[in-house]
Amino acid sequence: MNLVTHMTTDTTIINSFFIFFMKFKTTPYHFDLIKDNERLSAFWQAIKEYEGDNELAYDLGCGSGVLSYFLSTYFKEIISIEINPAAFACARENLADFDNVNLLVGDVLEFDFNRKADLIVCEMMDTALIDEEEVPVLNQAKKFLKPSGKIIPQGVINSAELVNMEREYVHWDENAKYDVFSDAMIYSEFDFLDGINPDFEAVLSFKAKKDGIVNGLKITTFTKLADDIICGPTPMLNPPLLIPFDSKSVKSNDLINVKLKYIMGNGIESIKTHVI
Ligand SMILES: C[S@@+](CC[C@H](N)C(=O)[O-])C[C@H]1O[C@@H](n2cnc3c(N)ncnc32)[C@H](O)[C@@H]1O
Structure with missing residues (x-):
């Protein structure tokens, strides 16, 4: 896919x-x-x-x-x-x-x-x-x-990338400046016919692609409308979200583990991230 x-x-x-x-x-x-x-x-x-x-x-x-x-x-x-x-x-x-x-x-x-x-x-x-x-x-x-x-x-597929972002707060990517430091990884998938626990918590592992400073995650959501219809972000449907964490200096091929936590339906104030 x-x-x-x-x-x-x-x-x-x-x-x-x-x-x-x-x-x-x-x-x-x-x-x-x-x-x-x-x-x-x-x-x-x-x-x-x-x-x-x-x-x-x-x-x-x-x-x-x-x-x-x-x-x-x-x-x-x-x-x-x-x-x-x-x-x-x-x-x-x-x-x-x-x-x-x-x-x-x-x-x-x-x-x-x-x-x-x-x-x-x-x-x-x-x-x-x-x-x-x-x-x-x-x-x-x-x-x-x-x-x-x-x-x-029917459900959603969420992916994340490691980034260096300009702003120090959670924001959608419209007009935002950021530099991508890893491949995108799918970190969660939900089928809406299943019961969904709104409390989400996971440790995401990324391999840095270059040297520099990382200070955030870019989250992208793909919406599964039907078996054969997957819609990527559009201006009004799940535009990518940029989430900051404390800056960390990385070298190419370093493994970076980021803890990501949020409550689905409780707003962006519920998001917590830190490098572990
Ligand atoms: C993203 S909009 C979609 C509107 C419409 N379905 C469309 O496609 O143009 C979500 C809508 O859900 C409504 N909404 C949000 N929470 C709701 C709730 N608890 N009960 C009823 N409507 C709600 C909002 O007011 C908003 O109009």
């Missing part, structure tokens, strides 16, 4: 939805999500694999309703839940003509699920699942999935 390049989703097809989406009511944040063609194409491709006779889908964190719109073609009923009242109001307006979409405002973690679904769509993703609630939400919601039910995305 090649995780270095982006998944080549067919962004030309999604362009045919463009005029429709330009009429969508959104918050500024949800507009950025819709504008991210590669992200939207990956979700559309995963959802359109459900062609056929399907009963119920949950769209958890439906935002402006774009994924519920995709689901409405393939499912008899969609229950879509959004915590943000402004986004919910947009979704209600955008999907007013869709009789099979039932929109609810509120916190999924407090939602009284009472029916089992064929599919759960939940994009509360962030790099390594640290900063959004994907893990706690799915740990609860997947009890309401039929035995044959599926989840979109």
Whole structure:
């Protein structure tokens, strides 16, 4: 599996939805999500694999309703839940003509699920699942999935590289300067159908590729939308995260062990790193 390049989703097809989406009511944040063609194409491709006779889908964190719109073609009923009242109001307006979409405002973690679904769509993703609630939400919601039910995305693959980074705080890589000192290593994989322990802790071992100073990790998350769809970072889907640790001088071929700890769903403040 090649995780270095982006998944080549067919962004030309999604362009045919463009005029429709330009009429969508959104918050500024949800507009950025819709504008991210590669992200939207990956979700559309995963959802359109459900062609056929399907009963119920949950769209958890439906935002402006774009994924519920995709689901409405393939499912008899969609229950879509959004915590943000402004986004919910947009979704209600955008999907007013869709009789099979039932929109609810509120916190999924407090939602009284009472029916089992064929599919759960939940994009509360962030790099390594640290900063959004994907893990706690799915740990609860997947009890309401039929035995044959599926989840979109299916899971994630996390990789790490040793870097020298300019800034001394945790940040996403947009406009960030850093120098890579190791090969990328896959350090964890999660399948969302499995129970996931939100407390993550591991020692990652890297071989330095050159002499210099290392002071951080770059974490990259690849999102598995379906068996055949893996989407690399896009501007709005899991952009790489840079995490600092105390500087260490290294020589080429040195082995560097870094302890990485965080709680998935508890935010970037939960991240702890140090060289051991
Ligand atoms: C990354 S956005 C995805 C929005 C939409 N599905 C899309 O693809 O454009 C995640 C959404 O989940 C919502 N959300 C986060 N936590 C939630 C919760 N506990 N209950 C319901 N919605 C939640 C956020 O307000 C946000 O709109």
